[in-house]
Amino acid sequence: MIMESxxxxxxxxxxxxxxxxHIVYHVFKKEKIRIIALVLTGxxxxxxxxxxxxxxxxxxxxxxTNMYESLIFFSWMIILIYFILEYTYKLSILGAFVTPxxxxxxxxxxLLPEDYRAIEPLVPALQSRWLEVHxxxxxxGYAAFAIAFSFGIMYLLKDRxxxxxxxxxxxxxxxxxxxxxxxxxxxxxxxxxGAIWANYAWGTYWSWDPKETWALVTWFxxxxxxxxxxxxxxRGRKCAYLNILGFAAVIFTxxxxxxxxxxxxxxxx
Amino acid sequence: xVLRGPMxxxxxxxxxxxxxxxxxxxLIIAASIAGTLIQQxxxxxxxxxxxxxxxxxxxxTAGLTDVYHAWWFIALLVLLSINIIVCSFSRITKTISLVxxxxxxxxxxxxxxxxxxxxxxxxxxxxxxxxxxxKKHYNTRKTVVRDTTYILAEKxxxxxxxxxxxxxxxxxxxxxxxxxxxWGFKTNVSINEGETIAVPHRDFKxxxxxxDLEFYGETRRPKDYKSTLTIIRDEKEILTKTIEVNDPxxxxxxxxxxxxxxxxxxxxxxxxxxxKNPSEHGKEATCVAxxxxxxxxxxxxxxxxxxxxxxxxxxxxxxxxxHRIISRSNEPNNPAVNLSVHENDRLLFDVWSFPRIxxxxxxxxxxxxxxxxxxxxxxxxxxxVTYDPGVYVVWTGCGMLMTGLLFSFYLIHRRIWVxxxxxxxxxxxxxxxxxxxxxxxxxxxxxxxxxxxxGAA
Numbered sequence: 001m002i003m004e005s006x007x008x009x010x011x012x013x014x015x016x017x018x019x020x021x022h023i024v025y026h027v028f029k030k031e032k033i034r035i036i037a038l039v040l041t042g043x044x045x046x047x048x049x050x051x052x053x054x055x056x057x058x059x060x061x062x063x064x065t066n067m068y069e070s071l072i073f074f075s076w077m078i079i080l081i082y083f084i085l086e087y088t089y090k091l092s093i094l095g096a097f098v099t100p101x102x103x104x105x106x107x108x109x110x111l112l113p114e115d116y117r118a119i120e121p122l123v124p125a126l127q128s129r130w131l132e133v134h135x136x137x138x139x140x141g142y143a144a145f146a147i148a149f150s151f152g153i154m155y156l157l158k159d160r161x162x163x164x165x166x167x168x169x170x171x172x173x174x175x176x177x178x179x180x181x182x183x184x185x186x187x188x189x190x191x192x193x194g195a196i197w198a199n200y201a202w203g204t205y206w207s208w209d210p211k212e213t214w215a216l217v218t219w220f221x222x223x224x225x226x227x228x229x230x231x232x233x234x235r236g237r238k239c240a241y242l243n244i245l246g247f248a249a250v251i252f253t254x255x256x257x258x259x260x261x262x263x264x265x266x267x268x269x
Numbered sequence: 270x271v272l273r274g275p276m277x278x279x280x281x282x283x284x285x286x287x288x289x290x291x292x293x294x295x296l297i298i299a300a301s302i303a304g305t306l307i308q309q310x311x312x313x314x315x316x317x318x319x320x321x322x323x324x325x326x327x328x329x330t331a332g333l334t335d336v337y338h339a340w341w342f343i344a345l346l347v348l349l350s351i352n353i354i355v356c357s358f359s360r361i362t363k364t365i366s367l368v369x370x371x372x373x374x375x376x377x378x379x380x381x382x383x384x385x386x387x388x389x390x391x392x393x394x395x396x397x398x399x400x401x402x403x404k405k406h407y408n409t410r411k412t413v414v415r416d417t418t419y420i421l422a423e424k425x426x427x428x429x430x431x432x433x434x435x436x437x438x439x440x441x442x443x444x445x446x447x448x449x450x451x452w453g454f455k456t457n458v459s460i461n462e463g464e465t466i467a468v469p470h471r472d473f474k475x476x477x478x479x480x481d482l483e484f485y486g487e488t489r490r491p492k493d494y495k496s497t498l499t500i501i502r503d504e505k506e507i508l509t510k511t512i513e514v515n516d517p518x519x520x521x522x523x524x525x526x527x528x529x530x531x532x533x534x535x536x537x538x539x540x541x542x543x544x545k546n547p548s549e550h551g552k553e554a555t556c557v558a559x560x561x562x563x564x565x566x567x568x569x570x571x572x573x574x575x576x577x578x579x580x581x582x583x584x585x586x587x588x589x590x591x592h593r594i595i596s597r598s599n600e601p602n603n604p605a606v607n608l609s610v611h612e613n614d615r616l617l618f619d620v621w622s623f624p625r626i627x628x629x630x631x632x633x634x635x636x637x638x639x640x641x642x643x644x645x646x647x648x649x650x651x652x653x654v655t656y657d658p659g660v661y662v663v664w665t666g667c668g669m670l671m672t673g674l675l676f677s678f679y680l681i682h683r684r685i686w687v688x689x690x691x692x693x694x695x696x697x698x699x700x701x702x703x704x705x706x707x708x709x710x711x712x713x714x715x716x717x718x719x720x721x722x723x724g725a726a
Contacts, residue, residue, distance in 0.1 A: 121485050124493055124514035181678045192667045201515045203526040203655035208337045210305040217298050224294055231287040261305055
């Protein structure tokens with residue numbers, strides 16, 4: 001898998017460089033730097049897409065069946081949604097906060113020991129179309145929450161340090177709300193498709209497995225965020241804190257459960 | 270009426286409050302998290318070992334060892350349901366009247382009083398006006414009263430009901446779960462090849478015709494495992510299907526899932542290798558025979574009056590602190606078989622035989638040694654048999670949930686009123702509108718519309 005490792009390594013470097021350049025651009029405001037940063041992000045994305053496609057061909061299954069694969073898929077999804085948002089809303093500052101998330105995810109993947117990286121054929125439970133549907137919807141949700149988290153961090157930075165280069169508090173609050181709404185819908189779909197799949201495979205749509213439970217906990221936290229805005233009129237700082245709490249729950253649901261708790265999704269041996 | 274009494278009013282007020290929602294949600298979240306951190310449904314010894322006997326007992330009484338079925342957890346869900354129902358229904362009347370709105374014909378002052386409003390001379394046609402709204406996917410209704418044209422352009426009405434649908438969907442899902450737990454059942458059964466077992470709560474049986482297990486290459490990693498099952502009722506074969514993981518058998522609402530497989534803990538047959546000890550010191554032992562037999566059977570040593578009974582088998586031999594012989598696990602990590610040796614119907618002794626060393630010690634001089642040479646196990650198929658009449662209610666609730674979310678976030682109710690008063694060659698138009706939420710982007714859309722209408726004229 002040398003080719004795949006090479007693609008992976010290069011995309012990691014691209015994101016690292018893109019992060020640096022995005023930040024540099026916002027300090028010096030030279031349009032040329034911004035273009036290069038975007039190009040590097042795009043290059044990293046293209047290389048990652050190549051790595052994922054290659055892995056799919058070689059392993060003959062979808063490229064998200066273990067922690068290593070899913071981390072790469074996660075970082076790819078973050079960049080994809082970022083590109084869509086950048087194109088729709090023309091928020092050039094977003095790059096500086098999102099590319100670090102992508103490269104941290106890849107960095108963590110690269111630190112995983114070899115036996116988490118190996119291409120393994122699928123055990124019977126995973127041999128189903130529901131694998132693709134369930135995982136993709138969950139990861140769109142996770143990625144949307146990651147970007148919402150970026151907006152939350154930007155909000156708190158703007159609130160505390162009044163950086164002129166950051167967009168208005170109102171805009172950051174509104175974008176946090178929009179991306180959380182997106183993540184909320186996809187996480188709901190992810191939980192539901194997981195339940196449908198579990199019902200096909202094991203006859204139970206809900207068994208309070210730690211992963212299922214924590215996904216629900218995450219969903220409830222974001223539900224609290226949405227309710228706080230609508231019924232209690234929360235805005236701004238309080239929402240940003242809830243946003244960050246929600247993302248902490250996302251990380252625990254995604255990674256913490258697998259490594260710290262036993263159960264169906266466990267890697268704890 | 271009871272519903273109007275003061276106590277009922279304050280109870281309803283409590284259940285209408287959004288603080289109660291947050292409190293209930295927080296408690297449910299905390300309890301759910303506790304259920305993932307504290308092992309569920311384990312034996313008391315496990316908790317004593319991890320938390321000490323006092324805390325273990327406390328956990329048990331508090332229901333933390335089976336959180337999701339604890340009475341207080343169910344009570345929290347019930348309270349949350351009541352809260353959701355009360356909140357949703359107390360808001361729905363307001364929503365319905367908001368949707369009905371003020372109708373097509375409004376006063377000029379109403380339009381000019383709206384936050385998004387514009388009034389200007391307009392030389393174009395009414396149809397062009399209507400078309401500019403239709404292009405933005407508005408439904409338009411038009412009415413003319415004494416030369417003045419009134420237009421109401423509206424879209425996204427379902428968006429107002431998104432919240433109600435989403436919240437009711439949660440109730441529907443909980444009802445489905447309740448139906449399943451009251452009238453459904455779920456059991457695990459192990460079935461061997463050729464075996465027929467009765468299906469619980471039903472009058473038919475199921476037979477495992479064959480079980481296929483495939484590994485990836487030389488590894489122990491399972492590639493596929495399938496069971497071919499036949500439903501039998503009144504000695505007649507009704508249907509046969511080969512099931513695998515993700516592909517169950519369905520019959521009369523009961524589902525048979527390929528859940529797992531395993532090796533039976535007890536062997537089907539074992540092989541005892543019998544040696545005769547050497548007559549002289551230093552010489553090799555001679556093999557007498559290999560006896561293949563089941564637990565409970567016996568064999569005789571030819572040329573002698575000795576008979577050997579195979580009493581029992583343990584997979585993982587261990588002598589515990591009470592000097593009892595137990596099996597530490599079901600895996601053949603340290604297999605041993607208990608033999609009793611008889612001579613002329615008289616019991617001589619009772620020994621344990623192991624694979625490599627045979628019988629480590631005979632109580633008295635004995636010319637033979639017995640080795641547990643081999644065991645053959647049956648592979649059983651692990652099926653999950655479930656009946657859940659509530660599952661379709663749950664799926665309906667899930668569909669409602671996704672619909673409600675879609676309506677809430679992506680369908681925004683927007684209305685624009687237009688009044689066109691002809692004045693000679695052209696006319697005066699008064700245009701004003703509002704939106705259910707996301708005022709900022711409605712204002713953008715409104716301004717763009719006005720610009721287009723002005724530009725077209």
